Amino acid sequence: MGITPVLRVNPDDFAQEELAPAGRILREGGLVVFPTETVYGLGANALDETAARAIYTAKGRPSDNPLIVHLPDLSRLDMLCRDIPKQALSLFSAFSPGPLTVILKKQPQVPDVVSGGLDTVAVRIPSHPVAAALLREAAVPVAAPSANRSGRPSPTRLAHVLEDLDGRVDLMIDGGECGVGLESTVVSLAGDIPVLLRPGGISLEMLRSVLGEVRVDDAVSHRLAEGQRPMAPGMKYRHYAPAAPLTLAQGTPADVTAWLVAHSKEPGAGILCFDEQRGLFPDAAHVESLGPQADDAAHAHALFDALRSFDAAGVRAIYGALPGEQGISLAVRNRLLKAAGHHVVHL
Numbered sequence: 001m002g003i004t005p006v007l008r009v010n011p012d013d014f015a016q017e018e019l020a021p022a023g024r025i026l027r028e029g030g031l032v033v034f035p036t037e038t039v040y041g042l043g044a045n046a047l048d049e050t051a052a053r054a055i056y057t058a059k060g061r062p063s064d065n066p067l068i069v070h071l072p073d074l075s076r077l078d079m080l081c082r083d084i085p086k087q088a089l090s091l092f093s094a095f096s097p098g099p100l101t102v103i104l105k106k107q108p109q110v111p112d113v114v115s116g117g118l119d120t121v122a123v124r125i126p127s128h129p130v131a132a133a134l135l136r137e138a139a140v141p142v143a144a145p146s147a148n149r150s151g152r153p154s155p156t157r158l159a160h161v162l163e164d165l166d167g168r169v170d171l172m173i174d175g176g177e178c179g180v181g182l183e184s185t186v187v188s189l190a191g192d193i194p195v196l197l198r199p200g201g202i203s204l205e206m207l208r209s210v211l212g213e214v215r216v217d218d219a220v221s222h223r224l225a226e227g228q229r230p231m232a233p234g235m236k237y238r239h240y241a242p243a244a245p246l247t248l249a250q251g252t253p254a255d256v257t258a259w260l261v262a263h264s265k266e267p268g269a270g271i272l273c274f275d276e277q278r279g280l281f282p283d284a285a286h287v288e289s290l291g292p293q294a295d296d297a298a299h300a301h302a303l304f305d306a307l308r309s310f311d312a313a314g315v316r317a318i319y320g321a322l323p324g325e326q327g328i329s330l331a332v333r334n335r336l337l338k339a340a341g342h343h344v345v346h347l
């Protein structure tokens with residue numbers, strides 16, 4: 001039994017009023033965990049400095065790492081942001097509500113604790129019906145990072161949130177599994193050229209179809225040099241990390257499979273594979289599949305649950321394949337590289 005009260009809401013069949021008490025808690029300065037289409041979020045009133053500060057305490061998060069502000073629709077965008085470029089509206093109309101976060105110049109009333117002291121703010125309109133209903137009930141902008149303890153993989157089910165935050169928030173809303181499974185795409189429109197800061201469910205190709213030129217921040221695919229600062233402060237942390245060291249291999253599919261088989265024989269080995277390979281590792285201590293090899297969306301959906309399962313199984317080392325860079329694979333690759341501390345073996 002957990003300590004924090006849990007409200008169960010069926011995302012396919014619920015009445016908006018079910019979210020009224022949760023909305024009130026947010027309005028009054030409390031912390032509410034809620035499902036989104038990407039991962040679970042840990043929400044607080046974004047305009048209430050004390051409430052927003054409590055998020056950092058609950059997560060154990062460094063305070064220079066800014067929060068994403070969630071809105072039910074575009075109607076109050078100019079309350080949070082100024083000098084909004086036309087491109088922002090094109091982007092929101094193409095992909096919102098949905099797994100997209102846009103960085104824009106902030107209005108003075110957005111507290112520094114939300115923006116991490118930057119002069120910009122991150123805005124997102126989630127498409128999950130429970131998140132949308134909660135935001136309408138709250139009637140305030142809601143700052144929400146992923147609902148994990150800082151450094152752990154983001155939660156895609158309430159069970160993950162309970163592992164990390166039970167007793168540290170006022171209410172948790174259980175809305176089942178998150179669809180996308182990885183955090184939203186973060187793109188900055190606060191400078192001259194759009195910059196992808198974090199890949200996610202809205203792919204780089206999709207962004208370019210609307211914006212034309214989009215730069216990719218170095219932190220997406222590369223280990224940052226000592227002292228180098230990413231544009232999204234959160235990208236510098238060794239996030240998403242399971243307890244055991246993770247090593248990724250890059251090579252032909254046959255070479256990667258042979259490498260996985262060889263490592264699966266080590267004592268305490270954890271293997272991250274695809275459905276087609278599942279039977280190849282009878283000696284491994286623990287095997288997790290990301291789904292069918294060709295189904296990129298399934299890999300995104302399964303990744304964080306798989307990483308947490310290795311922790312639960314207590315493996316000593318984890319081995320997996322480095323994903324490609326097309327579509328949502330770029331996001332899976334980014335999270336795996338971070339989880340692995342960029343430890344990649346080239347076969």
Ligand code: TXA
Nearest residue numbers: 038040041066120121122145146183184232233234235
């Ligand atoms: O899918 C998501 O985006 C989830 C759900 C709950 O909406 N939220 C989420 O929040 O992933 P969080 O705090 O775990 O990640 C936010 C990322 C961090 O890397 C942070 O540094 C970056 O966005 N970020 C936030 N505000 C920013 C800003 N003003 N400038 C640059 N990066 C920013």
Ligand code: MG
Nearest residue numbers: 145146154183
């Ligand atoms: Mg996070």
